[in-house]
Amino acid sequence: MATKNNRRLSIINYQLIVKEFRHIFRDTRSMLILLAMPVVQIILFGFAITNEVKNAQVAVFDPSKDAATTRLTERIHASRHFDVVWHLSSAAEAGEVFKEGRVNLVVVFSENFGENIWRTGEATVQLIADATDPNQAVTLTGYASSIIADYRQELLAERSIPIRVKAQVNMLYNPQLQGAYNFVPGVMGMILILICAMMTAISVVREKETGTMDVLLVSPVKPLALIFSKLVPYFALSVVNLITILLLSVYVLNVPVSGSLLGLTALSLLYIFVSLALGMLISTLVATQVAAMLASSMALMLPVMLLSGMMFPTENMPAILQWLSSIVPARWYIAGVKKLMIEGLPIASSLKEIAILSLMAVALMTASFRKLKNEH
Amino acid sequence: MSVIYAENLTKRFGNFTAVNCITFSVERGEIFGFLGANGAGKTTAMRVLCGLSKPTSGRCVVAGYDVARETEKVKRSIGYMSQKFSLYEDLKVWENIRLFAGIYGMGDKMIALKTEQTLTHLGFEAERNTLVKALPLGWKQKLAFSVAIFHEPEVVFLDEPTGGVDPATRRKFWEMIYQAAERGITVFVTTHYMDEAEYCNRVSIMVDGRIEALNTPKNLRQRLNAPNMDAVFQRLVQAS
Numbered sequence: 121m122a123t124k125n126n127r128r129l130s131i132i133n134y135q136l137i138v139k140e141f142r143h144i145f146r147d148t149r150s151m152l153i154l155l156a157m158p159v160v161q162i163i164l165f166g167f168a169i170t171n172e173v174k175n176a177q178v179a180v181f182d183p184s185k186d187a188a189t190t191r192l193t194e195r196i197h198a199s200r201h202f203d204v205v206w207h208l209s210s211a212a213e214a215g216e217v218f219k220e221g222r223v224n225l226v227v228v229f230s231e232n233f234g235e236n237i238w239r240t241g242e243a244t245v246q247l248i249a250d251a252t253d254p255n256q257a258v259t260l261t262g263y264a265s266s267i268i269a270d271y272r273q274e275l276l277a278e279r280s281i282p283i284r285v286k287a288q289v290n291m292l293y294n295p296q297l298q299g300a301y302n303f304v305p306g307v308m309g310m311i312l313i314l315i316c317a318m319m320t321a322i323s324v325v326r327e328k329e330t331g332t333m334d335v336l337l338v339s340p341v342k343p344l345a346l347i348f349s350k351l352v353p354y355f356a357l358s359v360v361n362l363i364t365i366l367l368l369s370v371y372v373l374n375v376p377v378s379g380s381l382l383g384l385t386a387l388s389l390l391y392i393f394v395s396l397a398l399g400m401l402i403s404t405l406v407a408t409q410v411a412a413m414l415a416s417s418m419a420l421m422l423p424v425m426l427l428s429g430m431m432f433p434t435e436n437m438p439a440i441l442q443w444l445s446s447i448v449p450a451r452w453y454i455a456g457v458k459k460l461m462i463e464g465l466p467i468a469s470s471l472k473e474i475a476i477l478s479l480m481a482v483a484l485m486t487a488s489f490r491k492l493k494n495e496h
Numbered sequence: 497m498s499v500i501y502a503e504n505l506t507k508r509f510g511n512f513t514a515v516n517c518i519t520f521s522v523e524r525g526e527i528f529g530f531l532g533a534n535g536a537g538k539t540t541a542m543r544v545l546c547g548l549s550k551p552t553s554g555r556c557v558v559a560g561y562d563v564a565r566e567t568e569k570v571k572r573s574i575g576y577m578s579q580k581f582s583l584y585e586d587l588k589v590w591e592n593i594r595l596f597a598g599i600y601g602m603g604d605k606m607i608a609l610k611t612e613q614t615l616t617h618l619g620f621e622a623e624r625n626t627l628v629k630a631l632p633l634g635w636k637q638k639l640a641f642s643v644a645i646f647h648e649p650e651v652v653f654l655d656e657p658t659g660g661v662d663p664a665t666r667r668k669f670w671e672m673i674y675q676a677a678e679r680g681i682t683v684f685v686t687t688h689y690m691d692e693a694e695y696c697n698r699v700s701i702m703v704d705g706r707i708e709a710l711n712t713p714k715n716l717r718q719r720l721n722a723p724n725m726d727a728v729f730q731r732l733v734q735a736s
Contacts, residue, residue, distance in 0.1 A: 135598035139587065146586045146627075331580025338546050338576040338653075339599045340568060 131342060136349035143323065144353050151357075154319065158311045158361045162304075162368045176224040176260055179206035179217050186234030192245070192271055196227065201263045218250055225249050225260045237275065304369045305457035309450035310424050311365065312358055312388070313395040318416035320354050320399030325412040328403075343493050351396045358392045378464030387460060387470060390477050391453040397484035398449070404491035424450040452476045499524045499651055499682045500545065505554035507540050514540040516705035517554065522684060522698075524650075527677050529696030530686040533733065536702040538686045539579060539655055545684070546576055546653055559650040572600065575644035575652040575681075579659070583640050585629035589620060592628060593643055600647035614642050634665030638672060645676050652676065654685040658692065670695050690726040701729060703736045 144151055178196060182189045197204040206223060208214060214226040228246040230236065236243040247264050251257035327333040336346060362385075369375040377384060402419065406412045426432065427445035434445045445451050456473035459465045467474075498521035507515040514537045522528045532538040543549040545556055547567045556563045559573035576582070583592045590611060597607040615621050618638055628636060637657060645652050654673075658666045670692065677683050685696070693699045693713055700710040709716055709732055713725055722728045 133599070135595050139584065139591070139595050142591065143584075143586055329580075330585070331578040331582055332584060334543075334548060334578045334580075335576055335582045335596075336599070337548055338571060338574065339596070340571045340601065341599050 131345050131348055133341060133345040133349055136341065136345060137352050140323070140349050140353045144357070154315055154357060155360065155364070157315070158307070158365045159368065161307050161311060162365060162373065175203050176201060176256075177206070177222060178202045178204045179208050179214070179223040179226045180204055181208040181211050181214065181226065181228045182233075183231045184229055184233040184235070186232075188234035188237055188243075189229045192229075192268065193227070195267050195271060196264065199263065199267060201260070214248055218248075223250075224256065225264060227264065304365070304373065304375050305454045305461065306428070308362070308365050308388070308457060309391070309428055309454040310421075311361060312392055312453075313398070313420055313424060313450055314416070315361060316354055316358050316392055316395030317399035317402060317420055318413065319357075320350055320396050321402040321406070321412040321416055322409050323354075324350055324400065324403035325406060325409050329408060343489065347400060347489060347492065350400070351393075354396060354399075355392060358395075359389075362388050362392070375462070377461050379460040380467055383467035383470070384457065384460045386467075387453065387456045387474060387477075390474060390481065391449065394449045394453075394477050394481045394484065397481055397488060400488035401484050401491070404488050423448045427451065428454050449477060449480050497524055498522060499526075499560075500528075500556070500558050500684060502541075502545065502556040503554055505541065505544060505556055506552045507537075507544055507549065508552045513705050515544065515551075518702075518705075518707050520700055520707060520710055522651075522682060524682055525677055525680050526697045527673060527683045527685065527695065529693050529699035530684060530702070531688065531690075531693055531699050531729065532686075532702030533688065537705040538702050541702070542653055542655055542684070542686060546574060547571060573650045575647065575649035577640050577644040577652070577654045577657050579655040581636060581640065583628050583636065583643060586627060588625050588627055589615070589631075589639065590624050592639070593646060596643050597646050602647055610646060614646065618642060634661050634668070637661055637665070637669060641669065641672055641676075645681055648679075649681065651682040651684060654683065656686055656688070658687065658689065666692070690724070690729055693725040693729075699725070701732050703733055708732045708736060 180193050180196075182193065193204060196202050202225070206217060208217070208226070211228055214228065217223045217226065226248040228248065230244040230246075233243045233245070245268060247261045249257035249261050324333075327336070337343075366377065366384075370377060398420070399416070402412060402415050406415050423445075427434070427437075427441065427448045428450035429445070434442055434451060437445065452473040456470040456477075459470045459473075460467070463469075500520075500522035502521070503519050505515055505518050506513065516537070518541065530538050530542065540549065544551045545558060545563065547563050547570055550564070558570050561569040561573065563570050584595070587595065593611050593614065594607060597610070602610075615624060618635075620635070620639070623631065623635075628639070631639065641652075641654070641657060644654070658669055661669065666689070673683050673685070673695075685692075687693065696713065698710065698712050699716065700707045701716075702708070709719075709728075711719070713728075716722075716728045717724065720728050720731050722731060
């Protein structure tokens with residue numbers, strides 16, 4: 121009996137974990153919101169906010185005015201994406217037409233464009249885009265580059281010599297190009313921390329409000345077992361959400377996991393753990409569910425949206441905000457996800473992010489454990 | 497033999513002294529009423545005795561163990577029913593019983609056996625699978641008490657267990673308290689219903705963090721020449 125008791129009173133308390141799952145499953149509405157949130161967000165970001173641009177205004181500077189440049193200009197004009205509305209007399213005029221807001225893209229052919237192609241097999245065309253709207257700039261240069269590439273293919277078919285038409289892409293105003301692929305890591309960073317931290321905090325504080333926390337603290341349950349039983353169900357729920365987000369982004373949005381799936385999973389599990397620990401800490405600092413909700417949304421939502429690099433690149437921020445952003449876990453997670461998922465780099469590339477998140481996990485967990493133990 | 501012993505127990509929150517150097521003891525099997533107006537310090541004192549709150553100074557021994565040093569052993573020897581409702585509303589009746597029995601380390605067979613006994617005793621056989629939130633308040637209180645003594649603790653602490661309950665249900669609740677005391681469980685109960693004070697073996701009356709009186713209800717009435725406990729209480733409060 122004694123050994124049996126010891127087993128029952130250890131850190132993993134099966135009864136307590138079952139109880140937490142029951143709380144979640146019986147609150148059907150909250151559970152549905154939790155599980156549907158990532159789906160709605162991904163679909164919204166993926167489809168409602170589309171990148172497709174039609175009839176963008178284009179200006180062309182063509183100093184060589186030969187058969188090749190004329191044909192390329194015609195091609196661009198014929199595309200449903202572009203209307204060539206302006207012919208510039210000098211490259212310097214490009215700046216002016218942008219400032220006046222008359223065009224979205226300027227195409228600058230090099231001098232002797234056609235002649236260079238025939239002689240050296242190599243010619244240059246410069247694409248200048250207004251990147252104040254980064255998504256649009258990427259899209260426009262992408263369209264133009266593919267028109268140029270098609271033209272090159274045609275020339276190749278006509279001639280036997282190899283031909284290279286180099287498209288130099290020049291992004292004005294926003295060299296960082298925070299754009300299209302960014303939102304998947306961003307949504308992951310936001311949803312995971314919201315669910316983990318907010319729900320954990322609320323579920324702990326609810327017990328404080330109803331008085332059941334006192335009953336548990338009077339009982340022989342170890343504080344660590346108490347914390348553990350709160351973490352397990354939300355950890356499981358977050359893993360379901362992680363899988364949902366990844367499946368949607370790969371199969372619906374065609375944002376592939378180009379790096380190590382294992383590395384991405386490991387990084388995400390670590391981030392989930394950090395978020396859970398953060399929720400625990402919040403729960404020890406507030407007394408009511410409303411306060412827990414407010415604290416989580418103020419302390420988590422806003423920093424994640426504004427300081428994590430999800431919307432605005434942290435590199436361009438003033439030093440104090442950069443410093444602030446470095447204590448936002450989402451910043452490191454999103455950076456890691458970009459490397460592992462979008463850029464396809466090996467795990468070794470995000471060792472820094474993993475180290476920082478691990479440190480945060482240990483610090484937060486220790487702090488909330490101490491707080492719970494010494495609360496009284 | 498005293499099962500609760502407090503010596504010069506003091507609890508301060510900043511400048512405010514909630515419990516001011518109280519000393520008392522409770523005997524085994526006794527029903528001990530812990531009375532006082534709201535804010536008199538009775539809940540704070542009880543939380544210290546349960547190990548929920550650390551005393552600023554003084555010491556207390558519960559069930560033979562020092563609360564400060566042998567907290568774990570104390571925890572296994574006591575039951576607790578909080579002022580707020582202490583069961584999970586979104587769990588079924590049997591799930592609540594199973595949960596708390598498990599937390600106190602009871603074996604599965606024992607739990608199954610005692611669950612049947614308890615449900616029969618309460619007349620709750622039909623409510624086994626009912627969510628606790630669907631039960632009437634009086635039933636919830638009775639269930640909460642049964643759960644608090646399910647693991648046969650030496651002492652059970654009840655913090656205003658009958659708040660908001662109608663008189664008939666309160667009487668039934670006190671019958672359960674008597675039954676527990678007959679089995680040898682010491683009952684430490686706070687209340688501000690003075691008629692309930694009459695049911696206790698002994699009562700202590702707290703005023704502003706101090707114990708102003710401690711005796712049997714009968715002796716207190718005689719000493720202060722009061723017709724009932726309510727009058728005893730009023731006179732003590734006015735005197736201080």
